[in-house]
Amino acid sequence: MNPPINEMMQSQIQIEDDRTGLSIETLRRAMADNLFYILGKYPAIANNKDYYMALAYTVRDRLLHRWLNTYEAYMKPEVKIVCYLSAEFLVGPHLANNLINLGIYDQIRQAVQESGLNLQELINTEEEPGLGNGGLGRLAACYMESLATLEVPAIGYGIRYEFGIFDQEIREGWQVEITDKWLQDGNPWEIIRPESEVYINFGGRTEPYQDDQGNYRVRWIPEYVVKGIAYDTPILGYKVNTANTLRLWKGEACESFNFQRFNVGDYYGAVDTKVYSENLTKVLYPNDEPVQGKELRLQQQYFFVSCALQDMIRIHLTESENLDNFGDKFAAQLNDTHPSIGVAELMRLLIDVHHYSWDQAWDITQKTFAYTNHTLLPEALEKWPLSIFGRLLPRHLEIIYEINRRFLDQVRMKYPGNNEKLSCLSLIDDRGEKYIRMANLATVGSHKVNGVAALHSELVKKTILRDFYEFWPEKFTNVTNGVTPRRWMVVSNPRLSELITSRIGDNWIKNLDELRRLEQFVDDGHFRYQWREVKWGVKQDLANYIEDKLGIKVSPDTLFDVQVKRIHEYKRQHLNVLQIITLYNRIKHNPNLDFTPRTCIFGGKAAPGYYMAKLIIKLINSVAEVVNKDPDVRDRLKVVFLPDYNVTLGQRVYPAADLSEQISTAGKEASGTGNMKFSLNGALTIGTYDGANIEIRQEVGEENFFLFGLKTEDIDQLRAKGYNPWDYYYNNPELKSTLDLISSGFFSHGDCELFRPLVDSLLHSDPFFLFADYQSYLECQDRVSQAYKDQEYWTKMSILNVARMGKFSSDRSIKEYCENIWYAKPVPIEMKDYVQADA
Numbered sequence: 001m002n003p004p005i006n007e008m009m010q011s012q013i014q015i016e017d018d019r020t021g022l023s024i025e026t027l028r029r030a031m032a033d034n035l036f037y038i039l040g041k042y043p044a045i046a047n048n049k050d051y052y053m054a055l056a057y058t059v060r061d062r063l064l065h066r067w068l069n070t071y072e073a074y075m076k077p078e079v080k081i082v083c084y085l086s087a088e089f090l091v092g093p094h095l096a097n098n099l100i101n102l103g104i105y106d107q108i109r110q111a112v113q114e115s116g117l118n119l120q121e122l123i124n125t126e127e128e129p130g131l132g133n134g135g136l137g138r139l140a141a142c143y144m145e146s147l148a149t150l151e152v153p154a155i156g157y158g159i160r161y162e163f164g165i166f167d168q169e170i171r172e173g174w175q176v177e178i179t180d181k182w183l184q185d186g187n188p189w190e191i192i193r194p195e196s197e198v199y200i201n202f203g204g205r206t207e208p209y210q211d212d213q214g215n216y217r218v219r220w221i222p223e224y225v226v227k228g229i230a231y232d233t234p235i236l237g238y239k240v241n242t243a244n245t246l247r248l249w250k251g252e253a254c255e256s257f258n259f260q261r262f263n264v265g266d267y268y269g270a271v272d273t274k275v276y277s278e279n280l281t282k283v284l285y286p287n288d289e290p291v292q293g294k295e296l297r298l299q300q301q302y303f304f305v306s307c308a309l310q311d312m313i314r315i316h317l318t319e320s321e322n323l324d325n326f327g328d329k330f331a332a333q334l335n336d337t338h339p340s341i342g343v344a345e346l347m348r349l350l351i352d353v354h355h356y357s358w359d360q361a362w363d364i365t366q367k368t369f370a371y372t373n374h375t376l377l378p379e380a381l382e383k384w385p386l387s388i389f390g391r392l393l394p395r396h397l398e399i400i401y402e403i404n405r406r407f408l409d410q411v412r413m414k415y416p417g418n419n420e421k422l423s424c425l426s427l428i429d430d431r432g433e434k435y436i437r438m439a440n441l442a443t444v445g446s447h448k449v450n451g452v453a454a455l456h457s458e459l460v461k462k463t464i465l466r467d468f469y470e471f472w473p474e475k476f477t478n479v480t481n482g483v484t485p486r487r488w489m490v491v492s493n494p495r496l497s498e499l500i501t502s503r504i505g506d507n508w509i510k511n512l513d514e515l516r517r518l519e520q521f522v523d524d525g526h527f528r529y530q531w532r533e534v535k536w537g538v539k540q541d542l543a544n545y546i547e548d549k550l551g552i553k554v555s556p557d558t559l560f561d562v563q564v565k566r567i568h569e570y571k572r573q574h575l576n577v578l579q580i581i582t583l584y585n586r587i588k589h590n591p592n593l594d595f596t597p598r599t600c601i602f603g604g605k606a607a608p609g610y611y612m613a614k615l616i617i618k619l620i621n622s623v624a625e626v627v628n629k630d631p632d633v634r635d636r637l638k639v640v641f642l643p644d645y646n647v648t649l650g651q652r653v654y655p656a657a658d659l660s661e662q663i664s665t666a667g668k669e670a671s672g673t674g675n676m677k678f679s680l681n682g683a684l685t686i687g688t689y690d691g692a693n694i695e696i697r698q699e700v701g702e703e704n705f706f707l708f709g710l711k712t713e714d715i716d717q718l719r720a721k722g723y724n725p726w727d728y729y730y731n732n733p734e735l736k737s738t739l740d741l742i743s744s745g746f747f748s749h750g751d752c753e754l755f756r757p758l759v760d761s762l763l764h765s766d767p768f769f770l771f772a773d774y775q776s777y778l779e780c781q782d783r784v785s786q787a788y789k790d791q792e793y794w795t796k797m798s799i800l801n802v803a804r805m806g807k808f809s810s811d812r813s814i815k816e817y818c819e820n821i822w823y824a825k826p827v828p829i830e831m832k833d834y835v836q837a838d839a
C-alpha cells in the first residue's frame with residue numbers, strides 16, 4: 001500500500017536534499033553513499049581513486065539540475081544554438097573546475113577533510129581526457145567554458161576517442177609513447193545517450209532514381225554502415241545556471257555479433273564489423289599541425305560530422321516542421337578544416353534526405369557554417385586524394401564537383417579568361433594526382449572565415465586564401481584567441497587569485513578587464529612583496545614536483561625560464577637550447593661570471609613520426625645531464641624536461657614561471673595560447689613579433705615585454721635575397737662554439753653522429769631562421785637577466801602584465817564570435833525543479 005502523498009513527498013524531498021544539499025553533513029553522507037552504492041566499496045577497502053569517483057558522482061548530482069534545465073531551454077525554436085565542431089577537445093580534468101564553477105569548492109574541501117581525506121589528493125587522481133593535441137583542442141575547451149559562462153546556448157560536437165593523446169615517458173632522454181587508457185577506471189563525468197544513435201554510411205556507390213513525384217534524386221548505397229552513439233559531458237558556466245553539453249560520438253557496429261559467421265566457425269568474421277566500427281573512434285591522431293592523409297582520419301572526420309549534423313537536424317525537427325530556418329537555429333563553427341566535410345554532408349542531408357533544392361540547400365549551408373583557420377603551415381593544410389575521397393564518400397565527391405562547378409562559374413564571371421584564378425580557387429587541385437582542398441571547401445561553404453590573431457588573419461588574407469579574400473573580402477575577419485581565467489587562474493593559481501581578489505574584489509573572474517584596477521597597487525611595496533611571496537610559493541611547489549618526479553633539485557630563488565608547448569621546429573625549442581649552451585660556455589670560460597641563476601624548464605610532446613622533434617627532446621635531456629651535474633656551474637644553471645606535458649601539468653607550470661618563452665619564427669605561430677596563460681599568471685614574455693605575442697605586447701606595454709628577432713617582412717627579405725646560415729656560423733664566435741660543442745659529441749658521450757641531423761639541418765638550410773635570430777635572442781636574454789636582478793622592477797612589470805591582460809579572456813573572443821559570426825545571444829536559464837530542489 002503506497003504511503004500517503006505528503007510522506008512520499010517528504011521522502012522525495014529528503015532524497016532530493018541528499019542529492020543536491022550542500023551542508024557538510026549532507027555532502028559527507030552523499031560521498032559515503034556513493035562509495036557504497038556506486039563503487040561497491042566501504043572505507044576499509046577503498047583507495048583514493050574510489051573516493052575520487054564517489055566525490056565526482058556527488059558533484060555530478062549537484063550540476064544535473066542546471067544541465068537538464070539548460071537542455072530543456074534550448075529546445076525552444078527561437079533559441080539559437082552555437083555548435084562547435086572540433087576533432088579535438090582538450091578539456092582537462094573536470095573535478096576542480098566544476099567545484100569552482102559551481103561555487104562549492106570550500107564546502108566540498110571541508111566535507112572531504114571531515115571524511116579524513118585530502119581534496120587536492122583526490123583532484124590529483126583524476127585521469128584527464130586527452131582528446132586533443134595542443135592549442136587547437138584546448139582552445140575548443142576554453143571556448144565551451146566561456147560559452148556556458150556567458151549563458152550562450154552551445155553544443156560541442158566531437159569524437160570520444162577510446163585512447164587520447166599518448167602518455168609521454170622519457171627513457172634515456174628519448175620520448176616513448178604509452179597508450180592513453182583514460183577510460184580504464186570509468187568516466188563519471190559522461191552520460192551515454194543510446195536514444196541519440198545515428199547511422200553513418202561509408203563507401204559503396206550512388207544511384208540516380210526518380211521518386212514518386214517524378215523528381216530526379218540520388219541515393220547512396222553504402223558498402224558499410226556504422227552506428228554513432230553520443231556520450232554527453234556537462235560544461236558548466238562560472239556561477240551561472242547554464243550547463244552546456246559536450247556531445248562526443250563513439251562508433252559501434254550496427255550488428256555487434258554475426259551469428260551466421262560464428263556458426264560456420266568464422267569467429268573473426270563474426271566480430272569484424274564490430275572491430276571495424278569501434279576502430280573508427282579508437283584513437284586520436286597525435287599530430288599537431290602536419291596532417292596524415294590516412295583514410296581512417298577522413299573516416300573519423302566524416303563520422304563525427306555526420307553524427308553532429310543528423311543530431312542537429314533531429315533537434316530542429318522536434319520543434320519545427322522543416323529545415324527552412326536551420327541556419328537561424330544553428331551556427332556551426334568549423335574548428336579548422338578537420339570538420340569541413342560538413343559542408344558537403346549538410347548539402348547531402350538537405351537534398352538527398354530532406355529533398356531541398358540545390359539553391360535552398362546551399363543558402364542554408366552557407367548561412368550555417370563559419371570556418372576558423374589555425375595555421376599557415378603548408379603541410380598542415382588538409383587535402384584528400386580523390387582516390388581515397390571518392391572511394392569512401394562517393395556521393396560527397398559528386399556534391400563537391402557540383403559546388404565547384406557552380407562556384408567556378410561565378411569566378412569566370414568576375415575574372416573572365418583567367419585560368420590561373422580558376423585553378424587557384426578550385427576545390428579540386430588537379431595538378432598531378434588530384435586532391436580535394438579542404439580549406440577551399442570550408443571557405444566556399446562558409447559565410448565567415450577568421451584567423452586566430454591579428455597578424456595571422458592578415459597573413460591568411462595575403463597568402464593561403466589570398467584569392468578568396470580578393471573574391472569575398474567581406475567574408476574575412478579576425479578573432480584573436482583567448483583563454484578561460486577560471487581554469488587558468490582561479491583553479492590553477494588560487495593564491496594569486498585570492499591576492500587579486502583581496503585588492504579588487506572577484507568580478508575580474510567574469511570580467512577580466514577589471515584586472516586593470518591592479519595598476520593602482522603597482523607602487524605599493526607591500527602588495528609587491530605579497531605578489532613575490534605568491535610566485536615564490538608556487539615555484540616552490542613546482543620545485544617539489546620536479547624533485548619528486550625527476551630527482552632534480554631546483555631553487556625557487558632562480559629565474560624560472562619556461563617553454564612548454566608541442567615540440568616543433570617552428571616553435572624553436574632548439575634555439576632555446578642553443579642559448580642555454582651559450583650561457584653554459586660563458587660560465588665554463590669564466591666561472592666567476594656575474595650570472596643571474598636560471599632554471600630552464602621544458603615540456604611538450606613530439607608527434608611520434610616527427611624525428612627532428614624527437615631529436616630536440618633528446619638534445620634537451622642530454623644538455624641537462626651535463627649542465628646539471630657540472631661543478632663549475634654551481635647550480636646557477638639547471639635544465640629540466642618535464643615528461644608528459646598536458647593540461648594537468650600546465651596548471652602546475654604556468655603559475656610558476658617568471659619568464660615565458662614564445663620564440664617561434666615570425667609568421668609561423670598563428671596565435672599561441674600558452675603565451676596568454678603565462679602572462680595572466682605574472683610571467684614576463686620573451687618573444688618574437690608573431691601571433692598573439694604582438695597583441696600581448698600592445699596591451700601590456702613594450703616596456704613590459706622582451707621582444708627580439710626578425711619580423712615576417714624581414715624574414716621574407718632575407719629569404720628573397722638568399723639566406724646562408726653558414727655566414728652567421730662563421731661570423732658569430734659564440735654561435736660557432738655552441739654548434740661545435742654539440743657536433744663534438746660533448747653532450748652525447750662522445751657520439752658525434754647523434755645530433756648531426758639537427759646540426760646539419762641548421763648549417764645547411766636552417767628553415768626556421770634560428771641563426772638569424774640567435775644574437776638578438778641572446779642579447780634579449782641578457783636584458784632579462786639584468787631586469788630580474790631588480791626584483792622590485794621585475795615585480796612591477798609582472799603586476800602590469802597581469803593588469804593589462806584582460807583582452808585575452810576567451811569570454812572576449814566568444815563575444816566577438818557571437819556578434820560578428822554566429823549572431824547568437826545569451827539565454828539565461830531559469831531553474832525549474834524537476835522534483836523539489838533546494839540547491
Ligand SMILES: [N-]=[N+]=N[C@]1([C@H](N)O)O[C@H](CO)[C@@H](O)[C@H](O)[C@H]1O
Pocket residue numbers: 134135136137139288289336374375452481669670671672673691
Ligand atoms: N592546428 N593548429 N594550430 C594551432 C595549434 N598548433 O593547435 O592552433 C592554436 C589555436 O588557435 C594556435 O594558438 C596555434 O598558434 C596554432 O599552431
